Amino acid sequence: MTDRELINRATQATKNAYMPYSKFAVGAALECSDGSVYTGCNIENAALGCTVCAERVAIFKAVSEGKRSFRRIAIYANSSQYCVPCGVCRQVMQEFSPDMELLCARSDGRYVSYPLGRLLPSPFGKEFL
Ligand code: THU
Secondary structure (H helix, E strand, O other): OOHHHHHHHHHHHHHHOEOOOOOOOEEEEEEEOOOOEEEEEOEOOOOHHHOEOHHHHHHHHHHHOOOOOEEEEEEEEOOOOOOOOOHHHHHHHHHHOOOOEEEEEOOOOOEEEEEHHHHOOOOOOHHHO
């Protein structure tokens, strides 16, 4: 799958975003090492701390289906800024695939890519336990 195709999947995933509080729709498309793709959108809650980001929805869908190794994740928001993941999502990515790549897209279709290690240097991991 090309970068553009993965970003298109993330863009489509924003359709189901449940974001009545922030009005900020986010979509994610996660490509697993076996080539399968899982999508997610943000899901908010009146108790704001219960909100889950699009990236974690996609990752948890994949993990719950037995996938634990990921190549790339595309993240899209209808925004003039590239949508980069929050710290919690970075840490969840790190748990499964420290070498994965992130494609962070914005509404004009442009995107930037980062290796996860650049966005989460010196991570806490299983080797500490
Ligand atoms: N959000 C995501 O889903 N992913 C990100 O990368 C950044 C933030 C969501 C959480 C919340 O529903 C809304 O965007 C505003 O923070």
